[in-house]
Amino acid sequence: MNSDKITKYILFGASLLILVVAGGMLYSLVEGSLPSFRVFGWKFLVSPEWNPTQGDQHFGALAFIAGTLFTSIFALLVAIPLAFSTSLIVAEYFRKTWFANVVSTCVDLLAGIPSVIFGLWGFYALRPFIVSIGLSHQGFGIFTAGLVLAIMIVPYATSLSNSIIMMVPNELKEAAYSLGATRLEVIWNVILPNARSGITASYILAFGRALGETMAVTMLIGNANILPKGLFSTGNTMASVIANEFGEASGVHLSSLIEIGLLLFVITAIINATGKYIIKKFA
Amino acid sequence: MDSSILQKRKAMIATTHFGVRSFKSRLFFSIVLLFALITISIVFLIIGTLVVKGYHQINWSFFTQVAPDTFDAMMANASGKIIPGGILNGITGTLLLVGLASVIAIPFGIVIGIYLYENATKRYAGVIRDISDVLQGVPSIVVGLIVYLWVVVDITKGYSVLAGSVALAIMMLPLIIRSTEESMKMVPTTLKEAAIALGTPYYKVILRVLIPSSFSGLITGVLLAVSRVLGETAPLLLTTLGNSSVNWNLAKPVSAVPLLIWQFYNDPNMVNLIWSSSLFLMGFVLLLNILSKWIAAKKSIQ
């Protein structure tokens, strides 16, 4: 066999690693979830009860699914105005000026800050503030965790939107100005329709990030295994219940945590695939 | 044209309120500017908090001693001194974990990236690329969970450096694959074709042409991947747990700077060490970020 063939086989062989890792992940998660699935079946998904006390064990993921969606959707709703504004500042209003540079550097810095540090800041700076303005007694809960999460996902929501907004041709904006449009009308009627799918995709990807964020949320959400009753209620997310209870779990408890991991894996994979599909198809 | 319609149209245009519209436009701009300023001031707030609260604990012993036990910390707090000890076990652990993860992820990532670049149009390569993208989006806690099942349970029979490194490597892999493919795309195809035309063996084309001419792109990608996993905490909780002393044994648990931060956070006596450790960690991550941007910028100027 000549060396070119060998090289090709090596390249191809390495690519199999991706299949092995991804396939192995799915396999191990499914296999690890089976003991829990055998006991609770599909009810696992709709039962809000989570009781790890020996002898009285019962596990259902609904509280965490609800907690995750609640927190992430709230985070996304807070993040969108922040992200959309920074995108407009960087890619439209102050495009190519020093101020755009400052703003985008700051957003880059935000992306580099580790999750656990966001958690600390939320705990020591944001939480006391929330308590002091009387929004909540202890300051823990969906609201606090969601706010910090929102800040964390801003960089994911902006990086793609920025370049998409920049790509809207200048000629189209000029055409709109020449028809008498104000800047707001140009943004609304020309920039947004042209950049819509790319912006949507980046918000979907940011949402996917929010679903799986662990440390900061664990430190702020209050870790109560209950269905969240409202924005200021405590709760728990799928990721944070795994982080919290994994150390002491065994048997069906462990398997139930793995099943939650499987759910999280599937949900984030679907969300990310949707985002990537939109980018490929429309942007 | 029917002049009555024309008249009507002109009347309609005249009734659009110029003042209201330009006011709305300016109002919108103010709101956008306000939100952007909020975003950047949060960044300054976070970094400022770390610097202000963390800098006075950073001294020589911070880098040369392991983390104190909670009793020593309590005594120091009671007498108003700074907490003794440092985060040496965390720093060495982080270096070991990230180093080993790089050893695993960089070669595989680059080779797979080259494969995708070379077979860009193949269906199979498209599938690999998509799966790699999906892997990139897998939450880090789930990666930790899986590596727990693979390595902690089956291989090292306990929390270990190896398990932590495998988890970090899985997270680095998609980033390196993507950046390798992107930087290979920047290499002019004529360069490669010239080498092939000379009858150069394929592996030499890769080693002598493709990799050297995309080198700064590869470095940038690797640095970004490293900076992305440097602060990871959740997967390490499930794979390496932590260690109160310095450890170089790959089959044994090890500490890491983010794990120490988590540990300090859970111990009321250690509060003061949280900030210095966080400042150190963030400084390190940002340094890598800046370095990679700098290399990328330097390259693009040439």
Next chain:
Amino acid sequence: MAPAASILSIEDLSIAYDRDKYAVKNVTATVRKNAITAIMGPSGCGKTTLLRAINRMHELYPNISTEGKIKLYGDNIYEMPTIELRRKIGMVFQRPNPFPTMSIYENVIAGYKLNGIHLKRSERDEIVETTLRDVTLWDEVKNALHKKGTFLSGGQQQRLCVARALAFKPEIILLDEPTSALDPVSTAKIEDLLVELKQHYTIILVTHNMSQAARISDNSMFMYLGELIEYEDTKTMFTNPKDPRTEGYLTGKFG
């Protein structure tokens, strides 16, 4: 040029992109109503800058400074709201630029939509049809009104862009080399269209193509290094240029 027929007067207009680097210098001219005025000159002499100054599109550039006045029916345009001014003075660009997210139909009435004017269905239909007839595009697109404008040929797209500017019934239409990206057949159609349109509108046209200016314009300006060197009725300028620089340009010595 009798003042009674004038619509626009440019008075000592100077424009600089950067301090002291003037792109337009002390230009004074009066534009005749219901006529085609061509602006010619070598590349970089300030034609586009002058044209954009007429509907204040040049103000989109940062740091630009403008001195002097332009009066539309005697009112200084620099004291009007830009929104109102641009409604009265429409613009067509060098490359056809229909809005790609809008259909042909929506492109024609884009001005109304952008300005937040709500029209009844029947009014919209009426405006779209008459305007597309005005630009001789109606027969070609009447069965494809709800397709995207970007599916049309370059020449059709450019006529659509003229329609978009006309739908608002402006007083003046500014065109910046509107045929330079088009083939000769499409160019001829646009030229015929402009001659047709001057009955109802005043047209100011930047062109690099001297024979185009000779064919369709009534008056011609020749600019050089930001200055207006010569402004005559077209026939006079082409047969008997006063300035040696004009003559040099028209005989192909530079530009």
